[in-house]
Amino acid sequence: MEMKVITLNHVASSAGVSAITASRALNGTGYVSPETRAKVQAAAELLKYTPNLVARRMKGVRSNVLGVFVNHFQSPVMHELMATISLAVRRAGLDLIIYDTPDTFCQGGLNSTARMMYGMCDGLLLVMPRLEERYLAVLESESRPTVLVNYIASPTTLPVVQGENRKASARATTHLLELGHRRIGFIGGSHHTGQSAARRAGYLDAMGAAGIAVSPQWIVDGAFDRASGYSCAAGLLDLPEAPTALFCANDDMAFGAMDAIRARGLRIPEDVSVVGYDDMLASRHTTPPLTTLRQPLDQIGDRAVAELVRRMQGGERDASVCEFPTELIVRGSTGVCRPDAPMAPAAAKKSAKVQQTARLAGAR
Amino acid sequence: MEMKVITLNHVASSAGVSAITASRALNGTGYVSPETRAKVQAAAELLKYTPNLVARRMKGVRSNVLGVFVNHFQSPVMHELMATISLAVRRAGLDLIIYDTPDTFCQGGLNSTARMMYGMCDGLLLVMPRLEERYLAVLESESRPTVLVNYIASPTTLPVVQGENRKASARATTHLLELGHRRIGFIGGSHHTGQSAARRAGYLDAMGAAGIAVSPQWIVDGAFDRASGYSCAAGLLDLPEAPTALFCANDDMAFGAMDAIRARGLRIPEDVSVVGYDDMLASRHTTPPLTTLRQPLDQIGDRAVAELVRRMQGGERDASVCEFPTELIVRGSTGVCRPDAPMAPAAAKKSAKVQQTARLAGAR
DNA sequence: CTGAAAGCGCTAACAG
DNA sequence: CTGTTAGCGCTTTCAG
Numbered sequence: 017m018e019m020k021v022i023t024l025n026h027v028a029s030s031a032g033v034s035a036i037t038a039s040r041a042l043n044g045t046g047y048v049s050p051e052t053r054a055k056v057q058a059a060a061e062l063l064k065y066t067p068n069l070v071a072r073r074m075k076g077v078r079s080n081v082l083g084v085f086v087n088h089f090q091s092p093v094m095h096e097l098m099a100t101i102s103l104a105v106r107r108a109g110l111d112l113i114i115y116d117t118p119d120t121f122c123q124g125g126l127n128s129t130a131r132m133m134y135g136m137c138d139g140l141l142l143v144m145p146r147l148e149e150r151y152l153a154v155l156e157s158e159s160r161p162t163v164l165v166n167y168i169a170s171p172t173t174l175p176v177v178q179g180e181n182r183k184a185s186a187r188a189t190t191h192l193l194e195l196g197h198r199r200i201g202f203i204g205g206s207h208h209t210g211q212s213a214a215r216r217a218g219y220l221d222a223m224g225a226a227g228i229a230v231s232p233q234w235i236v237d238g239a240f241d242r243a244s245g246y247s248c249a250a251g252l253l254d255l256p257e258a259p260t261a262l263f264c265a266n267d268d269m270a271f272g273a274m275d276a277i278r279a280r281g282l283r284i285p286e287d288v289s290v291v292g293y294d295d296m297l298a299s300r301h302t303t304p305p306l307t308t309l310r311q312p313l314d315q316i317g318d319r320a321v322a323e324l325v326r327r328m329q330g331g332e333r334d335a336s337v338c339e340f341p342t343e344l345i346v347r348g349s350t351g352v353c354r355p356d357a358p359m360a361p362a363a364a365k366k367s368a369k370v371q372q373t374a375r376l377a378g379a380r
Numbered sequence: 381m382e383m384k385v386i387t388l389n390h391v392a393s394s395a396g397v398s399a400i401t402a403s404r405a406l407n408g409t410g411y412v413s414p415e416t417r418a419k420v421q422a423a424a425e426l427l428k429y430t431p432n433l434v435a436r437r438m439k440g441v442r443s444n445v446l447g448v449f450v451n452h453f454q455s456p457v458m459h460e461l462m463a464t465i466s467l468a469v470r471r472a473g474l475d476l477i478i479y480d481t482p483d484t485f486c487q488g489g490l491n492s493t494a495r496m497m498y499g500m501c502d503g504l505l506l507v508m509p510r511l512e513e514r515y516l517a518v519l520e521s522e523s524r525p526t527v528l529v530n531y532i533a534s535p536t537t538l539p540v541v542q543g544e545n546r547k548a549s550a551r552a553t554t555h556l557l558e559l560g561h562r563r564i565g566f567i568g569g570s571h572h573t574g575q576s577a578a579r580r581a582g583y584l585d586a587m588g589a590a591g592i593a594v595s596p597q598w599i600v601d602g603a604f605d606r607a608s609g610y611s612c613a614a615g616l617l618d619l620p621e622a623p624t625a626l627f628c629a630n631d632d633m634a635f636g637a638m639d640a641i642r643a644r645g646l647r648i649p650e651d652v653s654v655v656g657y658d659d660m661l662a663s664r665h666t667t668p669p670l671t672t673l674r675q676p677l678d679q680i681g682d683r684a685v686a687e688l689v690r691r692m693q694g695g696e697r698d699a700s701v702c703e704f705p706t707e708l709i710v711r712g713s714t715g716v717c718r719p720d721a722p723m724a725p726a727a728a729k730k731s732a733k734v735q736q737t738a739r740l741a742g743a744r
Numbered sequence: 745c746t747g748a749a750a751g752c753g754c755t756a757a758c759a760g
Numbered sequence: 761c762t763g764t765t766a767g768c769g770c771t772t773t774c775a776g
Binding site for chain 4: 033034035036037040046047048049052071073074075076
């Protein structure tokens with residue numbers, strides 16, 4: 017029942033010309049007499065001819081398609097990033113196809129779909145927070161225009177465009193320090209991206225600069241999801257000297273942490289402050305609204321595309337790292353430290369004024 | 381500087397065998413002696429050989445890739461749908477690539493990227509609220525396994541999977557009628573999808589069943605975005621006998637309508653009730669929260685993939701339409717009708733009890 | 745078990 | 761202006 021597919025040869029013979037002439041007539045390349053062209057076009061129309069782009073591509077013709085590899089497509093952050101990338105690609109006169117990579121996309125070599133993408137696209141954008149290090153070598157060896165977005169694990173010969181992580185995390189931690197917190201917990205994400213490590217480094221920078229000895233117990237690793245945020249926070253709150261503030265490597269874990277705090281009958285931010293990372297849409301709407309860090313995803317997306325396009329045109333070949341500043345958004349989930357509050361609620365009043373100031377700043 | 385790409389021939393000659401033997405050794409098809417296989421694999425490893433899937437596909441080999449055409453990729457609704465589709469495709473053991481179609485993807489024939497997608501994928505899923513009717517013929521003539529999602533304009537030979545629109549819209553309209561509204565406005569979306577028309581039909585069904593003569597002025601068309609919701613609502617509120625309730629064909633327009641209502645100093649729902657469509661995440665968080673209709677996007681996605689996979693395996697060839705029920709979510713943006721309220725606020729009390737009941741139902 | 749030949753559909757080269 | 765030849769990288773015949 018396979019309906020036979022019309023090829024250029026059918027059109028050519030139907031029009032009484034050779035295949036190459038038909039090709040020229042249809043593509044407008046080279047000289048073809050007007051009558052011949054008309055004849056060919058008519059035949060193509062009649063037969064409903066559809067050029068086989070796969071075959072054309074095999075001849076090495078550019079596809080003008082830019083491929084984006086994504087994993088964790090579901091994440092709202094990814095989504096926002098994709099929107100600007102999509103726009104930027106269109107502006108560059110290119111087309112865009114997206115491959116939502118499974119975790120198995122590269123096991124000692126790219127999987128077949130990934131290779132297909134490499135075959136079809138003129139350039140690749142890798143937006144994969146979870147990219148594992150051992151994949152890098154494979155990708156580097158592909159020797160095709162490729163740009164990494166938000167991937168910062170190991171030094172690579174591939175260009176990287178990303179949001180600032182370390183300094184921003186230091187700033188968030190400093191915000192907590194300024195509110196009087198000293199025992200600050202850090203909930204990291206999975207290791208397959210450099211982001212978690214960079215954010216932890218920033219946290220440690222700020223703690224170190226404040227002269228605070230960080231207990232190893234304060235640092236735990238989750239998996240960038242709400243459930244792990246919950247369990248990690250629960251573990252921290254169970255410590256003999258529990259942290260009075262939690263800095264989570266993303267908002268989703270921060271939501272989980274807030275759940276855990278409330279499950280223990282503690283209040284946010286009166287008893288425990290919470291900071292997230294990403295500024296998801298939902299973060300404005302939690303109770304209280306979440307203090308968090310916001311990357312300029314639009315700038316990151318634009319730049320990544322620009323960088324890739326330059327490489328696709330043969331402009332640039334060197335590695336490079338481009339970092340955009342990340343903004344601290346102060347909201348209601350952070351307040352002044354009152355370490356003894358749960359035991360002695362009365363002590364709360366002493367710093368009411370400072371707290372109110374902090375709140376106002378969070379109104380934004 | 382183009383690093384030369386390793387082909388099967390390089391591997392073959394390096395291993396001292398023919399290309400076809402190398403192919404067999406690498407793919408595990410046909411008989412190859414263990415030693416030969418080992419030799420070939422070693423050579424492939426050494427040269428970092430990467431099979432060219434485009435070439436393979438040209439021989440007609442299945443790619444196990446399912447293509448999804450999307451437009452309005454940015455929309456949260458689309459996003460949610462994509463998440464379930466992605467999962468379902470993985471479960472089917474296939475891979476997924478997404479083409480975010482520009483509006484020009486099909487002008488008297490598919491554009492080149494669309495054709496490339498058709499060439500590389502075993503089946504296509506079209507999730508395009510904006511799909512114009514004239515494109516349908518082109519897609520139908522491609523004679524490849526294809527399933528339409530949420531597209532219901534004209535009868536088509538392609539299978540369709542969608543959420544219930546007409547009956548759900550009737551139900552929403554009935555909800556407003558039960559609250560005492562009689563002058564109910566309808567703000568439709570763009571025409572490029574059957575959704576807007578189906579929703580209007582449902583609205584008319586309910587109005588007709590209630591024996592209400594619908595003034596043509598009550599029905600206006602927007603563009604499924606917030607701005608058009610605003611201007612359409614503004615137009616309706618300017619009518620001599622302005623509607624007391626607005627039913628919008630999607631949530632985004634409902635948000636715009638709420639803006640317009642407030643801009644006129646009117647209250648929601650005391651003066652004007654609003655109903656949307658989609659139940660976007662944000663709809664829970666407007667003030668007041670939006671009454672809206674929610675499609676079972678997970679079921680729709682699952683079914684669409686299942687339907688497509690069946691067709692890819694040659695199981696089914698006939699057209700079919702599959703419709704899933706859509707749920708009315710009652711929230712605070714709808715209340716009892718008090719047509720004279722703006723002029724005589726005191727009249728409000730008469731139906732306070734009914735209103736309270738409605739509110740409780742909305743707590744959900 | 746392995747190879748030679750043929751060809752998927754298309755388009756650069758070079759002739760006519 | 762048009763056609764012939766050749767070949768992209770791979771895999772399906774069909775013979776060894």
